[in-house]
Amino acid sequence: MGCTRSSWIIGEICTMAEQFLERHVSRRRVLRGILGASGLAGAAVLGAGCSPLSALSASPAPLTPVQARVRPAVTEDERRDGDIVLGMSAAFRGSSRALGIELYRGAMAYLSHINASGGINGRRIVIAAQNDGYQPTPALDNTIGLIEQEQVFLLWNYVGTPTVTRVLPLFKRYQEQEIYLFCPFTGAQAHRDAPYDRFVFNLRASYRQETAGLVDHLVQLGRTRFGVFFQADAYGRSGWDGVRRALAQHDLAIVSEATYRRGAAATESMAEQVQILQQGRPDAIICIGAYAACGAFIRDLRDAGWQGPIANVSFVGSESLLDLLTKLGQAKGKDYTRQLINSQVVPSYEDTTLSGVKEYRTLIDTYDPRPSQQLLDDDYTPAPYGFVSFEGFLNAKLMVEMLRHMGSSPTRAQIPATMEAMQNVDLGIGTPVSFAHDRHQGLDAVYYTTVDAGRFVPITDWKGWLD
Amino acid sequence: MLGQISIFAIIAIATSLLSAWNLDQHLKREYVSKGTSIARSIASSSVDLMVNSDPSAIQAAIDQFISADDGIAYVVVVDDRHAVVAHTFVPNVPAEIMEITGLKEDKETITRRDLQVAEVGGIINLTAPILAGVAGYVHVGMDHDLIVSNIRAALIRQFALIAVIFGLSLAVVYVWVSRITAPLARLTAAATDVAEGDLERKVEIRSRDELGALARAFNHMIDRLRTSRDAEAQALARESALRQAEVEALTRLEQTVARYLRFVQQVAEGDLAQRLDVQHEGALGQLGNGLNAMADSLHNITTQVQRANANIASASAEILAVTTQQAASAAEQSAALTQTAATIEEVKVIAQQTSKEASVVAHDNQSLLEAAREGSRAVEDTVGGMQDIRGRVESIAATILALSEQTQAIGSIITTVSEIADQSNLLALNAAIEAARAGEQGKSFAIVAQHVRELAVRSKAATTQVREILDEIQQATNAAVLVTEEGTKGVEAGSRMAAQAGKVIQRITGEVEGGAQANIQMAAAAQQQMAGMEQIGQAMTSIQLATAQTLDGTRQAERAANDLYTLAQELQKATARYRLMSVDARKS
The missing domain is CATH 3.40.50.2300 (Response regulator)
Incomplete structure (x- = not known):
């Protein structure tokens, strides 16, 4: 307190002296020298107890870059004899x-x-x-x-x-x-x-086994009206045929179907396909596609207000699909990962x-x-x-x-x-x-997964899964 | 010509239309046959697939037929129950085509249907049975719009080609025709010239054909025409020369009379320099000489008058020049004086301002000085206060020291009391032993001894308590001594700082005082300067007045000289209208 007060008095004197100097140009330099020196001395004496401002403006420590993970070199570009x-x-x-x-x-x-x-x-x-x-x-x-x-x-x-x-x-x-x-x-x-x-x-x-498993489970859950969204090529047709055959076992048929062109990006609109599928009033939809197109389709289907279960087969690439749907959902503030069943042909990596x-x-x-x-x-x-x-x-x-x-x-x-x-x-x-000799396929098992807390987890309780 | 071109154009358009129709028919036929063969090949190759494989193999097979520009819009395969098992549509099969796939088909041949599909456009649909319809049907759609656009492109190409050929032929015909018409045009132009009377140009055609002969005959005709025209022109020239001589004689007489008349008029207007050139003899000659003599005598009189005039004019001009110069220098002097007076006024104003400023500064200085002195006084007070505090702290320290010494004295007294208590205790103990030895007689003494012992023990305890209290006081006083010492040091540091501040303020005060004195001096000097300026100003004003009077006199003189000069000028002008001969001319 005393420190501040003394500084204030000296400051006042300095200001008055400055005003005096403004009017007396000739003596200006001499006086400024004297006042400058005394002002500094006063500040040095009285400022000893005050915290110096310079301590606050110390330069921040430089940021160290995060070290990239070191990967062992496994490139097999150089081939050797005997490989x-x-x-x-x-x-x-x-x-x-x-x-x-x-x-x-x-x-x-x-x-x-x-x-x-x-x-x-x-x-x-x-x-x-x-x-x-x-x-x-x-x-x-x-x-x-x-x-x-x-x-x-x-x-x-x-x-x-x-x-x-x-x-x-x-x-x-x-x-x-x-x-x-x-x-x-x-x-x-x-x-x-x-x-x-x-x-x-x-x-x-095979897709026949995957689609048959999906259809059987969904039929057990009381679903009878199946829509199929599939890629307009041999892959899509293969899955479509699997669904058709599986439904025939239950005396059912596909109620509506729509295709998309192979290589479609996630940015494309699938609104037309959604509209065509909705005309058949399906209560379950099976997608035979790649993750980019299926992601776009699920987005547009959910945006159109359809809430039923959507199934995908293993080829979709579950992690890539989930990744895409999470991103799309974040962009719109929606959850596109609800009511998804993905059939897998290997057990869960979890x-x-x-x-x-x-x-x-x-x-x-x-x-x-x-x-x-x-x-x-x-x-x-x-x-x-x-x-x-x-x-x-x-x-x-x-x-x-x-x-x-x-x-x-x-x-x-x-x-x-x-x-x-x-x-x-x-x-x-x-x-x-x-x-x-007559069995060129090692595994027959199909595993069913759904999204829970941002991950694909095995479905254990089918009844509880569908709300 | 235009008619011929139109006919040519009509033929070209008709040819294009015909070939477009032809092309349309051809392309359509070709697309239909292409579609037919594709339908047939899919139908035959998918027999195995329909019977043995799943639809994905059929899908893979038909996908290969769909590529960019070969005109195939779609392929649909249906099974024997007319259910679609593979198609190439995205997103689904249009309703018009679904309708066709449900129709009953011929089991042997290929069926063609032309239809319009909302999303695709014009389509030629070709249906081929697979295994005579037992395994299903293949529908191939050929894009009719693509065919039409191909035809359109071909038509445009054809039209362009015909237009180029048409243009080229026009150019060739133009060159050929112009080679015949150019010499004819030249002959026509020459004939037109002759008709209009121009016989100078000849036709330059040297060809040996009929046109050449015609040109030569034409040139010969021009030659003949030219000869007869020249003879006529010579006769006309001779007649006109005679008429010319008569007219000239008459004209000369008229001219002479007119000349004399002009001369008389000039003399009347004052021109005495001219003389008549007398060329004639007889009456006209005499008249001329008489007129010349009259002009000579008039000339002599005028010369004498003019000479007198010139003398007056030059004298008055000289007077005017002198007065003008005088007036100018008087004006200059007056202007210089005015300027000087203005400058002096400015200097005066500046001196006034300086004086005012100096007194303001002196006043400010005074208040600054007051403030500085006040500061100095405040610092002195602070130093005094500090000294006072120091004195008080020192007296507190002395008091505490005295207290400490007294405490120590109490300590030694307490030690003595404690020793006395110890000894009393011992004595009481001995007394008790002695009392016991005395038996019944010592019984009451024993009680006394017991009391004494108890008192000794209690005094011992009391001394211990006092000792503890004294120790505490000792510690407290020691701490107080330390604190007061620190206080003294603090006060000393404070006084030092205050004294330093006092010195600084005193230095400022000195500087300010110096400044103030200088200012007062400056103000006094400015005041004196101002008074001097005032006197100079008054002197200048009287000089100015005198100069103005002089100027007025000079101006009057100038005006008189000017009047005189104007008069001389007017006189000169009046005589100047008589133009005289130069000296040389007169001598001759």
Whole structure:
């Protein structure tokens, strides 16, 4: 207090002196010198007890950048003699890119682990990956290139029905070279039926099994009027046919249907499809599509006020769909994730009681693999875990299992006999996997999931699920 | 010509229309046959698929037929119960086409239907049975609008081609025709010229054909015409020369009379410099000489008058010049004086302002000085107050020290009391023992001894309590001594600071006082300056008055000189109208 008062008196004197100086230009400089010196001295003496302002304006500590997570180098670009090369054509770019990328990540997590521990009989397993953007013609070109130029050992992890369906005749063409396709990411019927079934080994259940399961459960819940929203191509038709067949078992038929063009983006409007479907007054809708289009459709369907259950099959890419719906919902302040059923062909990656799930989570955390940057078009942020990458992981386990059975110098000719001899293989998912001459599909199980608290969780109580 | 062009154009348009119709028919037929073959090929290739596979294989097969611009709008496949199993529509099959798929179809051949579909446009629908209709039907839609737009494009191309050919032919015809018509046009122009009387131009055509011969004959005709025209012109010239001589004689007589008349008029107007050129003899010659003599005598008189006039004019001009100069310099002097007076006035005003300012500043200085002195007094008071506080603190310290010493004295007294109590206790104990030994007689003494002992114990306890209290006082006084010492130091620091502030204020006061004195001096000087200025101003005013009087006199003189000059001028002007011969001319 005293300090402030003394400063005030000296300040007053200084002000008066300044006014005096304004009128006496000639003496100005001398006086200013005296007053300046005394003012400073006074301030120094009296200001000793006052807190100095300079202490407050200390420069802030510089921000340290957050350290990026260090990933082990798992790129398999440089091939060596003796590597087992697996050809993969899938969508790494475009509106379905998440499927190709996640399938690759899951498979590569396990293969990196195998390669790091010495490979199989000293051989590394390498993926020769190419982008087809989920379009049939590039898939055809890629496949011919993989067989002729890359001389791959076999083909695997293809993504999509229209792509795989278009490629199928090639297996007949290359019959003498014995080219086989493993674990395509599609549940379509064409490669499960004659004449191409003998060239393809599937792990996952078919769309017929997925759609039949969905229809059966929904019918049990009292739903009788089914609408189908599907992609205008072989994939959509395959799911549509599955729904139709399953409904026929209950003496029911599809009440309304609408298609969309493959490659549709989430920004497109699906209002027309919603209107067509609503004309049939459905009480359940099954979507056979990709996540971008299905997300847009669910948004427009909910915006139109339709509240019933919406089912999607495994190909949709559940995490990508959930991600998209969450974003769309946030933009509009709505919850688009209610009343969703997604059928899956692998168990939940959240079920850590399964040894395979634990292994998957550990390895994907350890290796966090990414496809080569040349394959991708822009920044893609992968999901930590997901059904698609878990399926890729299981595909890789099956592949490694087969290669182990084939000895130190595997040949293509060994493939059918080796695969058809596989019995009760344990992939760590609680269900043994078996193949036979007339059974080229390892798993039949379909798992049903729904969104709870922002995650896909298994449906345990069907009655309680539907409100 | 225009008629020919129109006919040509009509033919071109008709040809285009015909070929457009032709093209339309052709393209339609081609699209229909293309659609037919596609329908047939899908129908035949999907037999196996319909029987063996699921609809996704059929969907994959028909998807391949749908691409950008080949005219196929859609493919729909229905099964034997006319239920759609695959189609290429997004988002669904339009109602018009659903209607067709439900119709009963021919089981052997391909059926064609033309229809309008709301969302697609004009369509040629071709239906082919699969396995004679047992496995179903294939419907292929050909885009009619695409066919129409193709035809339109072809038509536009054709029209453009015909227009270019038409333009080219026009250009060729124009060049060819102009090669014949150009010489004819030249001949026509020459004939027109001849008709209008121009015989100078000839036709320049040197070709050997009929046109050349015609041109040569035409040129010959022009030559003949030119010869006869020249002869006529010569006869006319001779006749006109005779008539010309007569007219000239008459004209000369008239001219001479007119000249004399003009001369007389000039003399009458005062021109005495002219003389008549007498060329004639006889009466006209004499008249001329007489007129010249009259002019000579008039000339002599006028010369003498003018010479006298000139002398007067030059004298008056000189007078005017002198007075004018005088007037100008008087005016200049007056102006200079006015300016000086104004300047002095300004200086006076400035001096006044300076004086006023100086006194204001001196006043301000005084108040500042007062404030500074007040500050100084306040600081002195503060220092005095500080000294006072210091004195009081020091006396408190002395008091506390004295208290401390007295406390210590009490302490030593208490020690003595405590020792006495101890000894009393011991004595009482001994007394009690002795009393016990004395037996019954000592009994009452024993009671006394007991009381004494109790008293000793209680005094001991009391001394201990007093000791504790004294210790506390001692601690308190020690603390008080420390505090007072600190207080003294604080007061000293305060006085030092106040004294420092006092010095600073005193220095300011000194400066301010110096400033004030200077100001007072300045104000006095300004006052003196102002008085001087006032005197100068008065002197200037009297000078100005004298100058103004002089100026007035000069101006009057100037006016008189001017009048004189004007008079001389007028006189000169009056005689000047007589124009005289130059000296040389007169001598001759």
